[in-house]
Amino acid sequence: MKTRKLKEKVEVITLGCSKNLVDSENIVTQLKGNDINAFHENEDNNPDVVIVNTCGFIDLAKEESVNTILANVERKKAGEIEKLYVTGCLSQRYKEDLELEIPEVDAYFGTMELPAILARFNADYQHELIGERKISTLPHYAYLKISEGCNRTCSFCAIPLMRGKHISRPIDDLIREAKELAKRGVKELMLIAQELTYYGLDLYKSRELPQLLKRLSEVEGIEWIRLHYAYPTKFPLEIFEVMKELPKVCNYLDIPLQHANDEVLDRMKRQITQGQMRELINTAKEMVPEIAIRTTFMVGFPGETEAEFQDLCDFVSDMRFERVGVFQYSHEEDTSAHLLEDNISIEEKANRANRLMEVQREISFEHNQKKIGQQFKVLVDRKEGGYFIGRTEYDSPEVDNEVLIDAAKHYVRIGDFVQVIVTDSEDYDLYADVLD
Numbered sequence: 120m121k122t123r124k125l126k127e128k129v130e131v132i133t134l135g136c137s138k139n140l141v142d143s144e145n146i147v148t149q150l151k152g153n154d155i156n157a158f159h160e161n162e163d164n165n166p167d168v169v170i171v172n173t174c175g176f177i178d179l180a181k182e183e184s185v186n187t188i189l190a191n192v193e194r195k196k197a198g199e200i201e202k203l204y205v206t207g208c209l210s211q212r213y214k215e216d217l218e219l220e221i222p223e224v225d226a227y228f229g230t231m232e233l234p235a236i237l238a239r240f241n242a243d244y245q246h247e248l249i250g251e252r253k254i255s256t257l258p259h260y261a262y263l264k265i266s267e268g269c270n271r272t273c274s275f276c277a278i279p280l281m282r283g284k285h286i287s288r289p290i291d292d293l294i295r296e297a298k299e300l301a302k303r304g305v306k307e308l309m310l311i312a313q314e315l316t317y318y319g320l321d322l323y324k325s326r327e328l329p330q331l332l333k334r335l336s337e338v339e340g341i342e343w344i345r346l347h348y349a350y351p352t353k354f355p356l357e358i359f360e361v362m363k364e365l366p367k368v369c370n371y372l373d374i375p376l377q378h379a380n381d382e383v384l385d386r387m388k389r390q391i392t393q394g395q396m397r398e399l400i401n402t403a404k405e406m407v408p409e410i411a412i413r414t415t416f417m418v419g420f421p422g423e424t425e426a427e428f429q430d431l432c433d434f435v436s437d438m439r440f441e442r443v444g445v446f447q448y449s450h451e452e453d454t455s456a457h458l459l460e461d462n463i464s465i466e467e468k469a470n471r472a473n474r475l476m477e478v479q480r481e482i483s484f485e486h487n488q489k490k491i492g493q494q495f496k497v498l499v500d501r502k503e504g505g506y507f508i509g510r511t512e513y514d515s516p517e518v519d520n521e522v523l524i525d526a527a528k529h530y531v532r533i534g535d536f537v538q539v540i541v542t543d544s545e546d547y548d549l550y551a552d553v554l555d
């Protein structure tokens with residue numbers, strides 16, 4: 120066993136998506152597994168070393184990552200921290216530039232360099248710690264990353280440049296991790312990937328997400344399994360059968376569609392048409408009538424005409440999705456869309472994003488109005504102001520609707536499931552009473 124300074128305190132800071140959060144959790148877990156005092160985002164602990172896990176997806180995210188690095192360079196200059204390391208997608212994509220522009224950072228690492236990060240602490244990578252990930256989310260829910268990378272070629276997307284080709288994690292490793300998480304009180308698992316539905320095609324030469332869901336459903340203690348980042352093309356319909364059959368699999372699907380106009384979908388290289396997307400969504404609703412569909416759209420793609428944008432708005436009005444997120448196109452170098460002219464102004468991109476979200480706000484309000492008087496199982500996440508705040512199986516943490524329970528009228532325990540009846544609603548929130 121190599122000698123090391125045990126007093127070293129290491130803070131890991133995460134930018135970006137839930138997949139990056141899982142990577143940060145693995146860094147903390149491996150450092151702790153080597154008796155190093157590591158923790159996630161708690162500067163009150165006066166760390167000696169900071170590791171910034173960056174995001175490099177779009178301009179806004181890159182800016183936030185650079186600002187976080189610079190803020191920690193200031194901490195280092197002020198003598199508050201001794202060492203500063205940077206990892207994650209921005210570092211993977213722009214390592215040489217960053218080394219030149221921000222030389223105060225002690226070392227930059229790519230997205231697949233955990234052993235190299237550990238070596239800086241004379242620590243060893245321990246495979247056996249895989250199932251023992253220290254989660255940074257609330258103790259009753261956790262993200263489970265089932266694969267890394269992506270084989271798709273969406274023209275606007277830089278993720279394959281930063282995360283590489285699709286690599287599925289073995290089912291047995293995922294089950295072991297799920298059992299370990301359940302033992303520690305996790306009741307809800309968010310399954311995440313760059314492209315969820317591709318799971319297994321590399322490792323098992325077949326789409327194995329339905330099998331994985333069946334195995335995860337047998338894990339004692341896990342009550343909700345939620346699907347994020349599905350891809351619409353060649354979507355395995357068996358997933359809807361499993362969703363119908365297995366009560367633990369939430370009637371919820373996050374499936375980014377990105378656009379709905381066929382010309383734009385073609386320029387985005389999404390390998391699907393509006394007609395095919397309509398058919399998929401309608402099939403989902405037929406097979407799982409109470410399913411909540413979350414999707415994401417991108418506005419301001421190069422050449423997007425007012426008519427093409429209007430086509431998207433009409434599609435959203437017509438399909439009445441339960442949950443919608445909207446991104447503004449970011450002109451990312453080394454993507455195939457970067458060869459196109461980024462001719463939609465920043466103002467017009469923001470204007471289109473607001474107009475599309477306004478279409479969705481009304482739909483969300485109407486969906487919520489219909490829930491008044493209905494009963495739901497709610498997982499209680501936290502207490503805030505005069506309310507206990509939770510979610511139904513149709514709501515994922517941090518992105519979807521919440522259920523507000525008046526704390527003056529009801530007492531519930533955080534992390535518990537409670538049965539409620541909805542008494543009122545707003546655009547994105549429900550108010551509810553607890554049923555005895």
Ligand code: SF4
Nearest residue numbers: 269271273276278313
């Ligand atoms: S499927 Fe997602 S991660 Fe993969 S290229 Fe398309 S947008 Fe990017």
